[in-house]
Every structure is written in structure tokens, then in C-alpha cells.
Amino acid sequence: MPTALLDLILPPRCAGCDAPGALVCPRCTAELHGEPACRMPTPSPPGLPECWSATGYAGAARRTIIAYKERGRTALARPLAGALALTAAAAAGGRPVTLVPVPSARSAVRRRGHDPVTRLTELAAGCLRAAGWPATVARVLAQRRGVADQAGLNSLQRAANLALAFEVAAGRKGPAVSSWGGAGPVVLVDDIITTGSTLAEAARALREAGVTVPLAVTLAATRRKGESSSP
Template identity: 45%
Template structure:
């Protein structure tokens, strides 16, 4: 006969480790070490998409790490969100440190080199104050169809766990679900890197009301559970970059007391295309940008430390 304590154990602990299948543990010590035991590293897909932000990953996507990510995403092992979030938090820290160490004076730059308006005021970088000084984690959204099928949004759930871990260890951070799909996209499985970029181009946009929060933030980190070709992170960074540019331009006009008539849809799209084409903007490849990215895992051959 089963005792009451066995029923309680079933509620508290999963049946097996999400990485190796060891019974009665969320993630065993060996699998936890595979996920978060090594220092996060810069990763680059080959070919690297134009406009992809600097990306850091916590672990190679193989063996136990792959099993844990799939268990969380596809099999609803929600208890794995905590250790996956801890791993993502490490990648976020590495991404932020990379920006501080390589940026001019350790500070991010305005898109076109001009002074960045902060809360409607002009001044040198760092001279103003942002909304709360928190790092914003912006998860790449799953499609509505995928969320319905899985019963949850894996990247958002892991991002929330990562933000909690960052706050616990002294880094102000919060999650902003700023991105949404503006059009349907095809299933990415079976598509090569070029096809994925075409499939996702222009597919994301920033929700109304989120652009100003992005523009007022100190740093934006686009986050996801996995990077493969980099197409999703590239499109997410593009959408965030366009929204921040529009918000800064609106703040500049507001501070100058200039009222501009609402642009036509064609003019707005032309402006977005021009913004996307300019090199050296945040989220492209320049160091010290406001936009970077972090993921839990990436293919082993994309890690810079694994390259000659």
C-alpha cells in the first residue's frame, strides 16, 4: 500500500531528472553541472545573420542539456524552469559584462551617436535616470498555436526565473513581454538558415505601450531558451531596435516642443526599412550597444571557446 507521504512526494518531486532520467529529482547534480557548471560564452552561428546582437549561452545544446530543455518545452516539466532560469541568468550576466568591457567608457551609445533623451531630458549618457534602472529581459515569443499546444510559453517562463535569480544576486532585472507576432510564420523545422531569416523577417513587433519602457531602460537583453541559426534573435532585436528608435525620436520632438503629424503607414514602413539597413546600431555587431542577447543553450560548434 502507498502511504500519504508517497502521494505528497509525487506532488513535490517529478518522477525523474529532466536531464538523465534519475528518479525523484528535478535535475541531478551531474546534469545541473552540465547546465551551469561552465562559464557562459559568446556564441555565433555560421553563417551569422546580419543584424544579430551579441549572444551569450550558458551551455552547449547536447546530451543532458538538450534533454532538459526538451522536457521543459515539450513535456511540461515546469519544475525545470528554475535551474534553466539560473543558467540563463548566468548568460545574461556574461552578456552585460561583455557590453561593459567593450563599450566606449563602459556605457551604451545612442543609435546614431547623438545624446540619448532619458525621461524627456537631454544629457550625456548616464546623466539622466531611467524608469527604475532595471535590466529588461525581453523573451522571444512563441506563437499562439505553440503556446496552446504546450500549455505554456517556455522562453517567458525561463526568463521570469532568470529575472528572479538576477535580483537575488544583486542585479535589478525584470521581464517585459514586449514582443508579439504581427503575422503568421511557417514552422521553422526543416528550414535552413537563409529560409528561417526570410520566414521571420518583419514577423515581430513591439506591443503598444512597451516602446517607451524599452527606450527608458538601461539595458535590454533579448532572451530565449535556444539559439540555432540566430534568425529568431535577429528578428527580435530588429523589432526592439525599431521601437526604441521611434520612442527616442518621439521624445526628442516632445522635448523640443515640435508636433509632427502622424505619418502614413508607408512612411512608417520606409523609416523602419532605413533603420534596419543602417550598420553600427544597437543589436547589430558593434560593442557597447544597448541590445544584447542571452540563451540557455546553443549548438556546440557555435561557442567561440571551441573554435581555433
């Protein structure tokens, strides 16, 4: 039976700590929301926008993200989107936002049965609008070619794997970009930032279409070796 269906018919257990009673318990929700802040990878690839994340990719946050992306617990999209919305609000500093999701690889979408980042982006925009914050979603990025799984690749390998991997979808280029840019900043959205290669490549594709991309937001930032565990 699919995990998403089990979440509907069985008493929920926290994805972060396995405690009964909620999809994400209050303690793990607090850990997931963390402290939205600018967390840039070191070194950062050229062209990387200013990157904000809700928390570090560890503990309850890591377990919850994996459960959502890889274990079919799609009901976790709403609590995760709440953390993403808070991060976008902190990054934008009161301005309206246009959120642009980074598309998943086609093979990953087939394996998972959904595009997790696009779903989170749409829900996060809904959270912002419900709070009175102007937010739109522009699904304008597309994959130009296939890419390999990024797991296990170092920063140079990730950059090579993603080089020229994205483009602005046909029909969204040229004068059309002015119709979805909005009054505030364009904000790239992904789930995790590790080396920054994915977000840098996505930003390049948008800049080539004439779109300025000052910000990116993610749920979590992977800590590099030797980095402090503090936010």
C-alpha cells in the same frame, strides 16, 4: 495525468539522465550551467546582437530543455532559469539588465499550454534580483503574423519564415520605450540559438522602436556541422 502534476506527487527523476532523486541531478546541473560564453552562429545574420549561451545544445542540456518545452515538465523552469541568469550576468558584465523575452508562436503556446521563454525570463530576473543584481523584464515584443515551425528549415528558410514576424506591442512604442530600457543594456532572451534568425528579427523590431539591443542570451547554442564540441 499531466506531467507537471506527476513531478509533484511522484519521486522526481533527473530530466538529464533519468537518475532518481532530483529534477536535475548535480552532474546534469553542472552540464546545464556549462560555461557561459559568447557563441555566435556561423554565418551570423545581419543585425544579430552579441549572443551568449550557457552551454551547447547537446547531452543533458538538450534533454532537459526538451522535457521542459515539449513534455510538460514545467517544474524544470527554475533550474533552467538559474542557468539563464548566470549567462545574463556573465554577458552584462556587472551592469543592470532589462530582459526582453522572444515570444513563442501562438500555435506553440496553445499546444504547450504556456510560453516557456517568457516564464524562464521572469524567473531568471527573479534569480538576479535575489542575488542583488538589478534586473527587470519588458514583455514588449509581439508576433505580427504567424510563422511556421522552424524545425527542419535551413538558415535561408528560417530567415524568410521570420521576416517582419515581430513588432513592439501597441502602447510600448515611441516615448514609452524610455520607461523600460533601464540603466543597463537591453538583453533579448530565447531558449536556443541555431542560425540566429529569430534573435536577429526580434532585434530588428526593437531597433525600429528606437531601442538599442547589444546582447542576447540563451540556454544553449546549437553546434553547426563540423564545429568542435568544446564550449
